[in-house]
Amino acid sequence: MIPNRWIGLALAALVVAGAAAWAGWSGLRTCGWLDRGAGRSGCHGTVRVDGVLPPGTNATVPLGDKVAVIAELRTADGWRNGLIVLDPATGEEAGRYPMPLRHANVRAFVSPDGSELLLVCGFLEGACSESGGSAVLFSTDDLTVFADFPLEDRYLRVFPGMPLPAEEFGHDAVFAAGGGRIVAREGRAGLVLRDANGDEIAPLVERRSSRADLIVSPDGGTIALWEREGAASRGDRLRFWDARDGGALGTIEGDSEWHLRSAPFWSADGATIFMPRSEGGTMLLDRFSAPTADKLR
Structure with missing residues (x-):
């Protein structure tokens, strides 16, 4: 009969081997530690920001050395649409803001001088603001300041007034x-x-x-x-x-x-x-x- 001590050692060895295999496999994935060390994909690192789920749209807007991300944000009351501003290189947050839109699938446009941020309903959504409009305009100096924006083109591709x-x-x-x-x-x-x-x-x-x-x-x-x-x-x-x-x-x-x-x-x-x-x-x-x-x- 095999002593319990040897059975325990064998199980521990299996756990260690499994953990090593998992670490090796995950390390080989794009931006994993082995991938970065070997320079396979060219990835230099990854920043993780908890409680943030960006939608599959143009949801990121550069604001100087920071970026505003339109996303679902985890709150005490569950997931809510919002904006998070952070340093993309470090993940350091500058603020999280509620977004007055009912849908997360929105498109974002910033003015040429960077002073205004326009959020527009998705192509299939006729009205998404809390007041029933199709677009909301923010001041990038204070993302708590916003107003409904009269939208003439639901298929907008650039900030209004910019050439196409x-x-x-x-x-x-x-x-x-x-x-x-x-x-x-x-x-x-x-x-x-x-x-x-x-x-x-x-x-x-x-x-x-x-x-x-x-x-x-x-x-x-x-x-x-x-x-x-x-x-x-x-x-x-x-x-x-x-x-x-x-x-x-x-x-x-x-x-x-x-x-x-x-x-x-x-x-x-x-x-x-x-x-x-x-x-x-x-x-x-x-x-x-x-x-x-x-x-x-």
């Missing part, structure tokens, strides 16, 4: 490089880079996923395509191009469990790009060096 490419380039065309470049859909699903006159500079994508969002960096110098993968065998992917000539700058691609909850965003100095994810009731901000043309030289 002509209709001939399609409803989802965007400016880049300070208005000197236009990124527009080509054919069924491709993307092409054009100059301000509409002349083609370079094709970017021949075919893109239907679950893909086009993003331009705040300085207008980088074009990014966030491809959200629904298949269990693939994670999300981001491709980057130089807005001047359409040159490829690189790709960030995660493992099969790496899926963003909201569009990525850049740091104030443009050197870092943050990828919002979630794990249970915790928001994760994965940190990568932003691809730039200078790094290819």
